[in-house]
Amino acid sequence: xxxxxxxxxxxxxxxxxxxxxxxxxxxxxxxxxxxxxxxxxxxxxxxxxxxxxxxxxxxxxxxxxxxxxxxxxxxxxxxxxxxxxxxxxxxxxxxxxxxxxxxxxxxxxxxxxxxxxxxxxxxxxxxxxxxxxxxxxxxxxxxxxxxxxxxxxxxxxxxxxxxxxxxxxxxxxxxxxxxxxxxxxxxxxxxxxxxxxxxxxxxxxxxxxxxxxx
Ligand code: BG6
Ligand code: MG
Numbered sequence: 001x002x003x004x005x006x007x008x009x010x011x012x013x014x015x016x017x018x019x020x021x022x023x024x025x026x027x028x029x030x031x032x033x034x035x036x037x038x039x040x041x042x043x044x045x046x047x048x049x050x051x052x053x054x055x056x057x058x059x060x061x062x063x064x065x066x067x068x069x070x071x072x073x074x075x076x077x078x079x080x081x082x083x084x085x086x087x088x089x090x091x092x093x094x095x096x097x098x099x100x101x102x103x104x105x106x107x108x109x110x111x112x113x114x115x116x117x118x119x120x121x122x123x124x125x126x127x128x129x130x131x132x133x134x135x136x137x138x139x140x141x142x143x144x145x146x147x148x149x150x151x152x153x154x155x156x157x158x159x160x161x162x163x164x165x166x167x168x169x170x171x172x173x174x175x176x177x178x179x180x181x182x183x184x185x186x187x188x189x190x191x192x193x194x195x196x197x198x199x200x201x202x203x204x205x206x207x208x209x210x211x212x213x214x
Contacts, residue, residue: 004109006161011115013171016092025080035061047172049145090128096206110134112155116145147177
């Protein structure tokens with residue numbers, strides 16, 4: 001087992017700003033359901049699987065729909081989202097992320113991804129980052145999405161790392177809760193007050209230095 005901390009990255013909102021595109025797509029869907037999705041409520045959708053997001057929205061909007069409609073909405077949401085990300089490339093990597101990953105690899109840290117998104121591998125390839133990851137866990141690999149720690153546990157197993165020796169980078173409350181549950185070191189990135197439950201919070205990824213984890 002490697003003693004250097006293993007870094008487990010979230011994707012949307014940590015590596016790339018696709019979180020804004022998820023929000024835009026859900027906003028359009030919510031508009032058609034006569035529900036106004038606020039930025040504050042959207043914080044609760046971050047890190048949560050597509051179907052669990054729709055469950056939450058239907059609850060907030062006090063709506064009941066058939067399973068056929070449910071699946072149609074999921075499909076529509078994903079199509080809206082895929083349309084928005086069709087042109088992303090390495091210029092969409094958030095400042096500081098690429099340099100951190102390169103430096104961490106140079107210093108023999110293992111790098112893993114755990115994203116609730118089923119589009120994660122596709123996006124990593126578009127960003128030209130796929131080959132940097134020693135393990136990739138996405139929405140297709142787990143039964144329970146964040147705040148359940150299943151995906152983080154799998155990422156630690158795939159990298160042969162002790163969970164206590166893993167550092168999680170997350171922009172979502174759900175992700176921080178999941179990492180905290182299994183005693184990983186949780187790093188919140190962003191301005192949301194919901195991130196205060198993390199071991200440490202940075203407003204921007206570019207403020208993080210590899211030496212912070214020595
Ligand atoms: C997470 C996002 O990374 O992926 C959530 O934070 C999103 O907002 C979830 O709902 C699922 O993504 P996808 O791409 O499978 O719809
Ligand atoms: Mg995220």
